[in-house]
Amino acid sequence: MPTSTVEDYLKRILLEEHRQPGALVPMGQIAASLGVTPGTVTAMVKALADSGLLSYEPYSGVRLTPAGRELATHVLRRHRLIELFLVQVVGLDWSEVHGEAEQLEHAVSERVIERIDELLGHPAVDPHGDPIPSPAGHVHERDLPNLLLCPLGEPVRVARVGDQSAEFLRLVERSGLVPGSVLSVESRDETAETVHLRLADGRDVSLGWRAAAKILVQSPGPNET
Amino acid sequence: MPTSTVEDYLKRILLEEHRQPGALVPMGQIAASLGVTPGTVTAMVKALADSGLLSYEPYSGVRLTPAGRELATHVLRRHRLIELFLVQVVGLDWSEVHGEAEQLEHAVSERVIERIDELLGHPAVDPHGDPIPSPAGHVHERDLPNLLLCPLGEPVRVARVGDQSAEFLRLVERSGLVPGSVLSVESRDETAETVHLRLADGRDVSLGWRAAAKILVQSPGPNET
Protein backbone atom coordinates (compact mmCIF):
# COMPACT_ATOMS: atom_id res chain seq x y z
CA MET A 1 0.00 0.00 0.00
CA PRO A 2 1.30 3.46 -0.82
CA THR A 3 2.11 5.66 2.16
CA SER A 4 0.15 8.85 2.63
CA THR A 5 3.26 10.77 1.59
CA VAL A 6 3.26 9.00 -1.73
CA GLU A 7 -0.43 9.72 -2.16
CA ASP A 8 0.22 13.38 -1.49
CA TYR A 9 3.02 13.61 -4.02
CA LEU A 10 0.96 11.96 -6.72
CA LYS A 11 -2.12 14.04 -6.01
CA ARG A 12 -0.16 17.27 -6.15
CA ILE A 13 1.52 16.27 -9.38
CA LEU A 14 -1.85 15.38 -10.90
CA LEU A 15 -3.19 18.79 -9.95
CA GLU A 16 -0.16 20.51 -11.49
CA GLU A 17 -0.60 18.48 -14.66
CA HIS A 18 -4.19 19.67 -14.84
CA ARG A 19 -3.04 23.26 -14.65
CA GLN A 20 -0.67 22.91 -17.57
CA PRO A 21 -1.82 20.00 -19.69
CA GLY A 22 0.92 18.28 -21.64
CA ALA A 23 3.83 19.90 -19.83
CA LEU A 24 6.26 18.14 -17.54
CA VAL A 25 5.86 19.22 -13.94
CA PRO A 26 9.11 20.79 -12.69
CA MET A 27 10.61 19.93 -9.30
CA GLY A 28 10.26 23.42 -7.92
CA GLN A 29 6.54 23.44 -8.48
CA ILE A 30 6.09 20.18 -6.62
CA ALA A 31 8.29 21.39 -3.80
CA ALA A 32 6.33 24.61 -3.44
CA SER A 33 3.00 22.84 -3.60
CA LEU A 34 3.98 20.36 -0.88
CA GLY A 35 5.99 22.75 1.25
CA VAL A 36 9.21 20.73 1.16
CA THR A 37 12.68 21.54 -0.15
CA PRO A 38 13.61 20.81 -3.77
CA GLY A 39 16.20 18.25 -2.71
CA THR A 40 13.54 16.26 -0.96
CA VAL A 41 11.42 16.20 -4.07
CA THR A 42 14.27 14.97 -6.23
CA ALA A 43 14.87 12.08 -3.87
CA MET A 44 11.20 11.20 -3.59
CA VAL A 45 10.56 11.47 -7.28
CA LYS A 46 13.32 9.00 -8.04
CA ALA A 47 11.70 6.51 -5.70
CA LEU A 48 8.32 7.06 -7.32
CA ALA A 49 9.88 6.56 -10.75
CA ASP A 50 11.40 3.29 -9.51
CA SER A 51 7.93 2.21 -8.43
CA GLY A 52 6.61 2.94 -11.90
CA LEU A 53 4.25 5.66 -10.76
CA LEU A 54 5.79 8.43 -12.83
CA SER A 55 8.52 9.06 -15.35
CA TYR A 56 11.33 11.37 -14.38
CA GLU A 57 13.35 13.50 -16.77
CA PRO A 58 16.34 14.86 -14.86
CA TYR A 59 16.48 18.65 -14.91
CA SER A 60 13.16 18.82 -16.73
CA GLY A 61 10.42 17.40 -14.60
CA VAL A 62 8.01 14.62 -14.12
CA ARG A 63 4.91 13.06 -15.65
CA LEU A 64 2.53 10.52 -14.15
CA THR A 65 2.38 7.06 -15.67
CA PRO A 66 -1.05 5.46 -16.11
CA ALA A 67 -0.52 3.63 -12.80
CA GLY A 68 0.43 6.84 -11.04
CA ARG A 69 -2.43 8.76 -12.59
CA GLU A 70 -4.91 6.13 -11.49
CA LEU A 71 -3.67 6.22 -7.94
CA ALA A 72 -3.67 10.01 -7.86
CA THR A 73 -7.17 10.17 -9.28
CA HIS A 74 -8.46 7.89 -6.57
CA VAL A 75 -6.95 10.09 -3.92
CA LEU A 76 -8.59 13.09 -5.55
CA ARG A 77 -11.91 11.28 -5.63
CA ARG A 78 -11.65 10.53 -1.93
CA HIS A 79 -10.67 14.11 -1.19
CA ARG A 80 -13.56 15.68 -3.02
CA LEU A 81 -16.21 13.25 -1.83
CA ILE A 82 -15.07 13.83 1.73
CA GLU A 83 -15.30 17.58 1.28
CA LEU A 84 -18.86 17.34 0.07
CA PHE A 85 -19.76 14.88 2.79
CA LEU A 86 -18.39 17.15 5.48
CA VAL A 87 -20.45 20.05 4.18
CA GLN A 88 -23.70 18.25 3.44
CA VAL A 89 -23.85 15.61 6.16
CA VAL A 90 -21.58 16.70 8.98
CA GLY A 91 -22.47 20.34 8.54
CA LEU A 92 -19.05 21.96 8.45
CA ASP A 93 -18.49 25.27 6.75
CA TRP A 94 -17.16 24.92 3.23
CA SER A 95 -14.19 27.12 4.06
CA GLU A 96 -12.82 24.56 6.51
CA VAL A 97 -13.40 21.26 4.77
CA HIS A 98 -10.34 21.38 2.55
CA GLY A 99 -7.92 21.02 5.42
CA GLU A 100 -9.97 18.29 7.05
CA ALA A 101 -10.18 16.33 3.83
CA GLU A 102 -6.42 16.62 3.42
CA GLN A 103 -6.08 14.33 6.44
CA LEU A 104 -9.09 12.12 5.93
CA GLU A 105 -8.36 11.24 2.32
CA HIS A 106 -5.57 8.97 3.57
CA ALA A 107 -7.55 7.32 6.35
CA VAL A 108 -10.86 6.43 4.73
CA SER A 109 -11.32 3.00 3.19
CA GLU A 110 -12.78 2.34 -0.20
CA ARG A 111 -15.81 0.80 1.54
CA VAL A 112 -16.60 4.04 3.29
CA ILE A 113 -16.01 6.15 0.21
CA GLU A 114 -18.47 4.11 -1.80
CA ARG A 115 -21.06 4.43 0.94
CA ILE A 116 -20.56 8.18 1.07
CA ASP A 117 -20.84 8.40 -2.70
CA GLU A 118 -24.14 6.54 -2.54
CA LEU A 119 -25.41 8.61 0.36
CA LEU A 120 -24.71 11.80 -1.57
CA GLY A 121 -26.35 10.45 -4.71
CA HIS A 122 -23.20 10.11 -6.85
CA PRO A 123 -22.48 13.82 -7.02
CA ALA A 124 -20.56 15.33 -9.93
CA VAL A 125 -18.79 18.16 -8.13
CA ASP A 126 -17.53 19.04 -4.65
CA PRO A 127 -18.49 22.18 -2.69
CA HIS A 128 -15.99 24.28 -4.65
CA GLY A 129 -17.30 23.07 -7.97
CA ASP A 130 -14.32 20.81 -8.62
CA PRO A 131 -15.31 17.64 -10.48
CA ILE A 132 -15.35 14.37 -8.55
CA PRO A 133 -13.53 11.60 -10.44
CA SER A 134 -15.60 8.50 -11.16
CA PRO A 135 -14.76 5.23 -9.37
CA ALA A 136 -13.09 4.15 -12.61
CA GLY A 137 -10.81 7.17 -12.41
CA HIS A 138 -12.35 9.36 -15.08
CA VAL A 139 -12.35 13.11 -14.42
CA HIS A 140 -14.84 15.26 -16.25
CA GLU A 141 -13.04 18.62 -16.39
CA ARG A 142 -15.22 21.30 -17.95
CA ASP A 143 -13.70 24.19 -19.83
CA LEU A 144 -15.29 27.20 -18.16
CA PRO A 145 -14.63 30.92 -18.59
CA ASN A 146 -13.75 33.03 -15.56
CA LEU A 147 -15.01 36.48 -14.66
CA LEU A 148 -12.33 38.10 -16.84
CA LEU A 149 -13.40 36.22 -19.96
CA CYS A 150 -17.16 35.81 -19.79
CA PRO A 151 -19.42 38.17 -21.76
CA LEU A 152 -20.36 41.50 -20.20
CA GLY A 153 -23.86 42.27 -19.06
CA GLU A 154 -25.20 38.73 -19.35
CA PRO A 155 -26.34 36.67 -16.39
CA VAL A 156 -23.96 33.85 -15.49
CA ARG A 157 -23.88 31.26 -12.74
CA VAL A 158 -20.83 30.62 -10.55
CA ALA A 159 -19.70 27.06 -11.26
CA ARG A 160 -16.34 26.69 -9.59
CA VAL A 161 -13.95 28.45 -7.25
CA GLY A 162 -10.29 27.90 -8.02
CA ASP A 163 -8.73 28.59 -4.62
CA GLN A 164 -9.29 26.37 -1.61
CA SER A 165 -7.72 28.61 0.99
CA ALA A 166 -10.08 29.27 3.89
CA GLU A 167 -9.40 32.97 3.57
CA PHE A 168 -10.42 33.22 -0.06
CA LEU A 169 -13.45 31.02 0.50
CA ARG A 170 -14.64 33.25 3.28
CA LEU A 171 -14.34 36.24 0.98
CA VAL A 172 -16.31 34.41 -1.67
CA GLU A 173 -19.03 33.56 0.79
CA ARG A 174 -19.17 37.10 2.15
CA SER A 175 -19.51 38.45 -1.37
CA GLY A 176 -22.25 36.01 -2.32
CA LEU A 177 -20.22 34.28 -5.00
CA VAL A 178 -20.61 30.69 -3.85
CA PRO A 179 -21.17 28.10 -6.60
CA GLY A 180 -24.73 28.33 -7.84
CA SER A 181 -25.13 32.09 -7.41
CA VAL A 182 -26.20 34.08 -10.43
CA LEU A 183 -24.70 37.45 -11.34
CA SER A 184 -23.55 39.51 -14.29
CA VAL A 185 -20.29 41.26 -15.02
CA GLU A 186 -21.16 44.93 -15.44
CA SER A 187 -17.77 46.26 -16.47
CA ARG A 188 -14.04 45.67 -16.39
CA ASP A 189 -11.42 48.34 -15.77
CA GLU A 190 -8.20 47.48 -17.61
CA THR A 191 -6.16 50.08 -15.81
CA ALA A 192 -7.36 49.51 -12.28
CA GLU A 193 -7.44 45.77 -12.98
CA THR A 194 -10.86 45.33 -11.42
CA VAL A 195 -14.19 43.85 -12.46
CA HIS A 196 -17.58 45.07 -11.28
CA LEU A 197 -20.35 42.59 -10.65
CA ARG A 198 -24.05 42.84 -9.99
CA LEU A 199 -25.48 39.97 -8.00
CA ALA A 200 -28.97 38.52 -8.37
CA ASP A 201 -29.92 40.04 -5.03
CA GLY A 202 -28.98 43.49 -6.31
CA ARG A 203 -25.65 43.81 -4.51
CA ASP A 204 -22.69 45.33 -6.34
CA VAL A 205 -19.27 43.79 -5.80
CA SER A 206 -15.80 44.59 -7.11
CA LEU A 207 -12.94 42.14 -7.47
CA GLY A 208 -9.31 42.47 -8.46
CA TRP A 209 -8.16 40.49 -11.46
CA ARG A 210 -6.36 37.84 -9.47
CA ALA A 211 -9.51 37.07 -7.57
CA ALA A 212 -11.81 37.40 -10.57
CA ALA A 213 -9.76 34.85 -12.50
CA LYS A 214 -10.45 32.28 -9.81
CA ILE A 215 -14.22 32.43 -10.21
CA LEU A 216 -15.37 30.21 -13.07
CA VAL A 217 -18.84 30.58 -14.49
CA GLN A 218 -21.31 28.92 -16.83
CA SER A 219 -24.57 29.90 -18.44
CA PRO A 220 -27.21 30.20 -15.76
CA GLY A 221 -29.79 27.96 -17.41
CA PRO A 222 -29.31 24.36 -16.34
CA ASN A 223 -28.01 24.35 -12.77
CA GLU A 224 -25.41 21.62 -12.76
CA THR A 225 -23.79 22.57 -9.49
CA MET B 1 1.20 17.27 18.21
CA PRO B 2 1.56 13.61 19.08
CA THR B 3 2.08 11.25 16.16
CA SER B 4 -0.53 8.62 15.47
CA THR B 5 1.91 6.00 16.75
CA VAL B 6 2.05 7.77 20.09
CA GLU B 7 -1.72 7.95 20.18
CA ASP B 8 -1.93 4.24 19.52
CA TYR B 9 0.50 3.36 22.30
CA LEU B 10 -1.33 5.49 24.81
CA LYS B 11 -4.74 4.21 23.82
CA ARG B 12 -3.64 0.60 24.08
CA ILE B 13 -2.06 1.20 27.47
CA LEU B 14 -5.23 2.90 28.70
CA LEU B 15 -7.27 -0.10 27.61
CA GLU B 16 -4.91 -2.47 29.37
CA GLU B 17 -5.12 -0.39 32.52
CA HIS B 18 -8.88 -0.66 32.37
CA ARG B 19 -8.63 -4.41 32.23
CA GLN B 20 -6.49 -4.62 35.37
CA PRO B 21 -7.07 -1.51 37.41
CA GLY B 22 -4.17 -0.50 39.60
CA ALA B 23 -1.60 -2.79 38.02
CA LEU B 24 1.38 -1.70 35.98
CA VAL B 25 1.04 -2.66 32.33
CA PRO B 26 3.90 -4.98 31.35
CA MET B 27 5.85 -4.57 28.13
CA GLY B 28 4.79 -7.87 26.69
CA GLN B 29 1.14 -6.98 26.92
CA ILE B 30 1.66 -3.72 25.07
CA ALA B 31 3.74 -5.46 22.44
CA ALA B 32 1.07 -8.12 21.88
CA SER B 33 -1.73 -5.59 21.78
CA LEU B 34 0.04 -3.45 19.19
CA GLY B 35 1.57 -6.26 17.20
CA VAL B 36 5.17 -5.09 17.55
CA THR B 37 8.22 -6.70 19.16
CA PRO B 38 9.02 -6.16 22.85
CA GLY B 39 12.23 -4.32 22.03
CA THR B 40 10.28 -1.77 20.08
CA VAL B 41 7.99 -1.17 23.01
CA THR B 42 10.88 -0.65 25.42
CA ALA B 43 12.33 1.99 23.14
CA MET B 44 9.04 3.73 22.56
CA VAL B 45 8.03 3.65 26.20
CA LYS B 46 11.23 5.39 27.21
CA ALA B 47 10.46 8.18 24.78
CA LEU B 48 6.92 8.48 26.11
CA ALA B 49 8.27 8.62 29.66
CA ASP B 50 10.62 11.41 28.62
CA SER B 51 7.62 13.29 27.24
CA GLY B 52 5.88 12.93 30.57
CA LEU B 53 3.03 10.83 29.20
CA LEU B 54 3.67 7.80 31.37
CA SER B 55 5.94 6.56 34.10
CA TYR B 56 8.19 3.64 33.34
CA GLU B 57 9.42 1.08 35.86
CA PRO B 58 12.14 -0.99 34.19
CA TYR B 59 11.36 -4.70 34.22
CA SER B 60 7.94 -4.02 35.74
CA GLY B 61 5.82 -2.00 33.42
CA VAL B 62 4.22 1.27 32.77
CA ARG B 63 1.46 3.54 34.04
CA LEU B 64 -0.10 6.57 32.38
CA THR B 65 0.47 9.99 33.92
CA PRO B 66 -2.50 12.38 34.07
CA ALA B 67 -1.26 13.98 30.84
CA GLY B 68 -0.97 10.61 29.14
CA ARG B 69 -4.33 9.47 30.41
CA GLU B 70 -6.00 12.59 29.13
CA LEU B 71 -4.52 12.20 25.70
CA ALA B 72 -5.43 8.51 25.59
CA THR B 73 -8.97 9.23 26.68
CA HIS B 74 -9.42 11.71 23.90
CA VAL B 75 -8.27 9.18 21.36
CA LEU B 76 -10.73 6.69 22.80
CA ARG B 77 -13.50 9.27 22.59
CA ARG B 78 -12.73 9.89 18.94
CA HIS B 79 -12.60 6.18 18.25
CA ARG B 80 -15.95 5.39 19.78
CA LEU B 81 -17.79 8.37 18.40
CA ILE B 82 -16.51 7.49 14.95
CA GLU B 83 -17.70 3.92 15.33
CA LEU B 84 -21.18 5.04 16.21
CA PHE B 85 -21.19 7.61 13.44
CA LEU B 86 -20.18 5.04 10.86
CA VAL B 87 -23.00 2.76 11.93
CA GLN B 88 -25.75 5.32 12.38
CA VAL B 89 -25.01 7.86 9.69
CA VAL B 90 -22.82 6.22 7.10
CA GLY B 91 -24.62 2.92 7.39
CA LEU B 92 -21.73 0.51 7.80
CA ASP B 93 -22.18 -2.82 9.52
CA TRP B 94 -21.14 -2.75 13.14
CA SER B 95 -18.75 -5.62 12.58
CA GLU B 96 -16.56 -3.52 10.29
CA VAL B 97 -16.46 -0.16 12.00
CA HIS B 98 -13.74 -1.00 14.50
CA GLY B 99 -11.06 -1.28 11.86
CA GLU B 100 -12.19 1.85 10.07
CA ALA B 101 -12.22 3.84 13.28
CA GLU B 102 -8.71 2.64 14.03
CA GLN B 103 -7.53 4.75 11.09
CA LEU B 104 -9.93 7.63 11.33
CA GLU B 105 -9.34 8.35 15.00
CA HIS B 106 -5.97 9.85 14.05
CA ALA B 107 -7.21 11.91 11.12
CA VAL B 108 -10.33 13.59 12.44
CA SER B 109 -10.07 17.05 13.97
CA GLU B 110 -11.64 18.08 17.23
CA ARG B 111 -14.01 20.30 15.22
CA VAL B 112 -15.41 17.34 13.37
CA ILE B 113 -15.66 15.18 16.47
CA GLU B 114 -17.72 17.76 18.27
CA ARG B 115 -20.04 18.09 15.29
CA ILE B 116 -20.47 14.32 15.17
CA ASP B 117 -21.14 14.22 18.89
CA GLU B 118 -23.86 16.83 18.44
CA LEU B 119 -25.32 15.10 15.41
CA LEU B 120 -25.62 11.87 17.38
CA GLY B 121 -27.15 13.62 20.36
CA HIS B 122 -24.22 13.20 22.77
CA PRO B 123 -24.46 9.42 22.97
CA ALA B 124 -23.24 7.53 26.04
CA VAL B 125 -22.06 4.31 24.39
CA ASP B 126 -20.74 3.12 21.04
CA PRO B 127 -22.28 0.30 18.96
CA HIS B 128 -20.56 -2.33 21.10
CA GLY B 129 -21.83 -0.79 24.31
CA ASP B 130 -18.45 0.67 25.25
CA PRO B 131 -18.79 3.99 27.06
CA ILE B 132 -17.84 7.14 25.16
CA PRO B 133 -15.58 9.41 27.24
CA SER B 134 -16.87 12.93 27.80
CA PRO B 135 -15.11 15.88 26.13
CA ALA B 136 -13.52 16.55 29.52
CA GLY B 137 -12.04 13.05 29.49
CA HIS B 138 -14.29 11.33 31.97
CA VAL B 139 -15.16 7.70 31.27
CA HIS B 140 -18.26 6.24 32.84
CA GLU B 141 -17.36 2.55 33.12
CA ARG B 142 -20.26 0.53 34.45
CA ASP B 143 -19.67 -2.65 36.41
CA LEU B 144 -21.81 -5.16 34.59
CA PRO B 145 -22.14 -8.95 35.03
CA ASN B 146 -21.55 -11.23 32.07
CA LEU B 147 -23.53 -14.27 31.03
CA LEU B 148 -21.54 -16.48 33.41
CA LEU B 149 -22.38 -14.35 36.45
CA CYS B 150 -25.89 -13.02 35.94
CA PRO B 151 -28.83 -14.72 37.68
CA LEU B 152 -30.42 -17.74 36.00
CA GLY B 153 -33.89 -17.65 34.53
CA GLU B 154 -34.34 -13.89 34.75
CA PRO B 155 -34.67 -11.64 31.73
CA VAL B 156 -31.59 -9.51 31.08
CA ARG B 157 -30.62 -7.03 28.38
CA VAL B 158 -27.34 -7.21 26.47
CA ALA B 159 -25.43 -4.04 27.33
CA ARG B 160 -21.94 -4.52 25.97
CA VAL B 161 -19.87 -6.86 23.85
CA GLY B 162 -16.27 -7.23 24.96
CA ASP B 163 -14.63 -8.32 21.71
CA GLN B 164 -14.34 -6.06 18.67
CA SER B 165 -13.15 -8.66 16.19
CA ALA B 166 -15.32 -8.73 13.09
CA GLU B 167 -15.63 -12.49 13.43
CA PHE B 168 -16.99 -12.43 16.95
CA LEU B 169 -19.32 -9.55 16.14
CA ARG B 170 -20.78 -11.45 13.23
CA LEU B 171 -21.45 -14.41 15.52
CA VAL B 172 -23.12 -12.12 18.02
CA GLU B 173 -25.31 -10.63 15.33
CA ARG B 174 -26.20 -14.04 13.91
CA SER B 175 -27.18 -15.22 17.36
CA GLY B 176 -29.32 -12.18 18.10
CA LEU B 177 -27.16 -10.97 20.97
CA VAL B 178 -26.55 -7.40 19.83
CA PRO B 179 -26.70 -4.74 22.54
CA GLY B 180 -30.29 -4.06 23.45
CA SER B 181 -31.57 -7.61 22.95
CA VAL B 182 -33.37 -9.23 25.84
CA LEU B 183 -32.82 -12.85 26.86
CA SER B 184 -32.51 -15.11 29.85
CA VAL B 185 -29.85 -17.60 30.84
CA GLU B 186 -31.63 -20.94 31.15
CA SER B 187 -28.77 -23.05 32.46
CA ARG B 188 -25.00 -23.42 32.72
CA ASP B 189 -23.11 -26.66 32.31
CA GLU B 190 -19.93 -26.62 34.43
CA THR B 191 -18.45 -29.66 32.78
CA ALA B 192 -19.17 -28.83 29.18
CA GLU B 193 -18.40 -25.16 29.93
CA THR B 194 -21.44 -23.91 28.09
CA VAL B 195 -24.38 -21.64 28.82
CA HIS B 196 -27.83 -22.01 27.33
CA LEU B 197 -29.84 -18.93 26.49
CA ARG B 198 -33.41 -18.25 25.50
CA LEU B 199 -33.90 -15.14 23.42
CA ALA B 200 -36.94 -12.88 23.50
CA ASP B 201 -37.93 -14.15 20.06
CA GLY B 202 -37.99 -17.72 21.38
CA ARG B 203 -34.71 -18.86 19.89
CA ASP B 204 -32.38 -21.06 21.96
CA VAL B 205 -28.66 -20.41 21.73
CA SER B 206 -25.63 -22.04 23.35
CA LEU B 207 -22.30 -20.37 23.99
CA GLY B 208 -18.97 -21.57 25.30
CA TRP B 209 -17.64 -19.90 28.41
CA ARG B 210 -15.07 -17.80 26.63
CA ALA B 211 -17.75 -16.30 24.45
CA ALA B 212 -20.32 -16.00 27.24
CA ALA B 213 -17.89 -14.03 29.37
CA LYS B 214 -17.67 -11.40 26.65
CA ILE B 215 -21.39 -10.61 26.70
CA LEU B 216 -22.18 -8.14 29.48
CA VAL B 217 -25.76 -7.61 30.58
CA GLN B 218 -27.92 -5.35 32.71
CA SER B 219 -31.47 -5.48 34.01
CA PRO B 220 -33.86 -5.15 31.09
CA GLY B 221 -35.91 -2.31 32.55
CA PRO B 222 -34.48 1.03 31.49
CA ASN B 223 -32.91 0.64 28.09
CA GLU B 224 -29.70 2.65 28.35
CA THR B 225 -28.09 1.32 25.24
Next chain:
DNA sequence: GACCTGATTTCGAGTCGTCAAAAAGGATAG
Protein backbone atom coordinates in the same frame (compact mmCIF):
# COMPACT_ATOMS: atom_id res chain seq x y z
C1' DG C 1 31.90 31.52 -26.60
C1' DA C 2 32.22 33.09 -21.72
C1' DC C 3 29.26 34.42 -18.03
C1' DC C 4 25.25 34.83 -14.93
C1' DT C 5 21.24 33.34 -12.74
C1' DG C 6 17.95 30.40 -11.16
C1' DA C 7 16.59 25.69 -10.91
C1' DT C 8 18.11 21.09 -9.89
C1' DT C 9 20.90 17.52 -7.97
C1' DT C 10 24.09 15.60 -4.67
C1' DC C 11 25.75 14.82 -0.17
C1' DG C 12 25.86 14.32 4.70
C1' DA C 13 22.97 14.20 8.40
C1' DG C 14 18.96 13.59 11.45
C1' DT C 15 14.26 11.79 13.23
C1' DC C 16 10.89 8.24 13.87
C1' DG C 17 9.39 3.76 14.24
C1' DT C 18 10.57 -0.67 13.47
C1' DC C 19 13.05 -5.59 13.65
C1' DA C 20 16.22 -9.51 14.95
C1' DA C 21 19.20 -11.39 17.86
C1' DA C 22 22.16 -11.29 21.77
C1' DA C 23 22.58 -10.14 26.63
C1' DA C 24 20.75 -9.51 31.07
C1' DG C 25 17.24 -9.61 34.73
C1' DG C 26 13.68 -11.78 37.70
C1' DA C 27 10.99 -15.46 39.51
C1' DT C 28 10.39 -19.90 40.80
C1' DA C 29 11.09 -24.95 41.51
C1' DG C 30 13.83 -27.85 43.43
Next chain:
DNA sequence: CTATCCTTTTTGACGACTCGAAATCAGGTC
Protein backbone atom coordinates in the same frame (compact mmCIF):
# COMPACT_ATOMS: atom_id res chain seq x y z
C1' DC D 1 21.27 -21.46 46.59
C1' DT D 2 21.11 -22.63 41.93
C1' DA D 3 19.38 -24.06 37.48
C1' DT D 4 15.94 -22.87 34.38
C1' DC D 5 12.58 -20.34 31.91
C1' DC D 6 10.26 -16.37 30.61
C1' DT D 7 10.43 -11.44 30.18
C1' DT D 8 12.78 -7.38 29.31
C1' DT D 9 16.57 -4.65 27.70
C1' DT D 10 20.35 -3.68 24.68
C1' DT D 11 22.51 -3.37 20.35
C1' DG D 12 23.06 -2.68 15.55
C1' DA D 13 20.62 -2.04 11.61
C1' DC D 14 17.23 -0.52 8.26
C1' DG D 15 13.46 2.10 5.54
C1' DA D 16 10.87 6.23 4.87
C1' DC D 17 11.08 11.07 4.84
C1' DT D 18 13.13 15.21 5.66
C1' DC D 19 16.63 19.31 5.82
C1' DG D 20 20.63 22.47 4.64
C1' DA D 21 24.34 23.52 2.03
C1' DA D 22 27.47 22.68 -1.59
C1' DA D 23 27.94 21.37 -6.32
C1' DT D 24 26.12 21.14 -10.85
C1' DC D 25 23.33 22.09 -14.84
C1' DA D 26 20.45 24.65 -18.47
C1' DG D 27 19.22 28.67 -20.69
C1' DG D 28 19.61 33.21 -21.78
C1' DT D 29 22.97 37.48 -22.11
C1' DC D 30 26.43 40.05 -23.77
